[in-house]
Amino acid sequence: MDTSTLKDLLVGRLMPEKCYEELFVRFNLHAPCLKFVLNKVVGIWIILDAFLAQIPQLLKILWRGSAEGLSLTSFLLHLYALSCPVVYAAAHNFPFFAWAERLFTLAQTATIVFLILHYRGETLKGSLLLLGFGGVMLLLGSYATAALIEVMDTSTVAAFISSKAVQIVTNHQNGHTGQLSTLSLLLSCAGSLGAAIVSVQENGGSFTTLFHMLSPCLSFVLLVQVLCYTRTAGSVAKKMD
Template identity: 60%
Template sequence: MASSPVREFLVTYFMPDKCYEELFVRLHFHAPCVRLVLTKAAGFWMLLDVLLAQLPQLLKILWSGSAEGLSLVSVIMQLYALSCPVVYAMANHFPLFAWAERILTLAQTLVIVFLILRYRGDTLKGLLFVLAYTCVMFLLGSYAAAKVILAMHSSSVAALIASKALQAGTNYCNGHTGQLSSLSVFLTWAGSLGATFTSVQVSASRITHTAALMYSLH
């Protein structure tokens, strides 16, 4: 008997046959299978966040013809935070397929910076910023010292948090969110939640394996 399209999809992307049988045929809440499904779902959501999180914000600015309410410093800090992993990957010669999707996010964020300056009447500054950013990224990825790369990589999370705090402060001072895209904010939040869940699962797995190893040495 041919399997259903739903089963084919779930087994192909989210779980092995055994987990499908446990969860959907026997209706048994099998904890390892549930964790596996949630981890894979979080991974897909993180990829969606990387590819699309900035797109709604970009489209909203273009649609309205305004960047009112957006903090330029906040977006630049976000651009820096997103650039750090890319510079780290470039400097360490990671294969392109391992980080290529982040280039799209960087491009979208860079365009947002340009549009903010453009709609403030500083088109030339925007073009110069894009040119300078591109040159700096190339130089950092090609010639920066290992300590500089590591420091950037370590500071990316702090920079991202700072960017959100700056935008929140701007919203508070303005009394409104302006052209800030709620969908972009939601996608970023959901992607961060997925990354946190995945990190917790990986950390828990490492702790379990370490404990088992220590136990075996006694």
């Protein structure tokens, strides 16, 4: 790639011109510039996770017409985890653009929960669940006490971790990963890794950081399960042929 093209691509998007000069002209591993670029990349990872992580999973369920292997408990925990920052932001009257991506991801996950129940033949139950969930969200955002909102916000990471742990156990018990999306897991792994890096920078070696570091580890386990079970299924199919 031409150096001018590379410069146009990087400067202003990932780094200031000063850092470009340090890293790509002088080939100097300038620590502040490296940290700046890392933070930019981490931010992109987190945004991709927020906007896109559940879309491949949603599309895969719709394409296959099945939610086999997906743990309802896992996705309900995931739904709760995504709800907490939305309720927190609404209760504190944050500008909508500051938490709109969370609402977008929340809608995706709520749709997945509905589809899990729908493909189990429990469409009415799924509809009532989403209506009830929407009502509770509205009430919490409007009337919940500050103490309750704080507890919900604090429990977000624990809910994410529990969600992944439940799905891991479900995969192990089933002996397959069903309709879990590999791409969704990759995006989730990248996003949770980004959040862990931010937590390390902001909180150091705190208990919160430990939780944030556990999340990408569990995402990686899920990814390994998908790859291993897919390979095993492929080997069995070849033997049968």
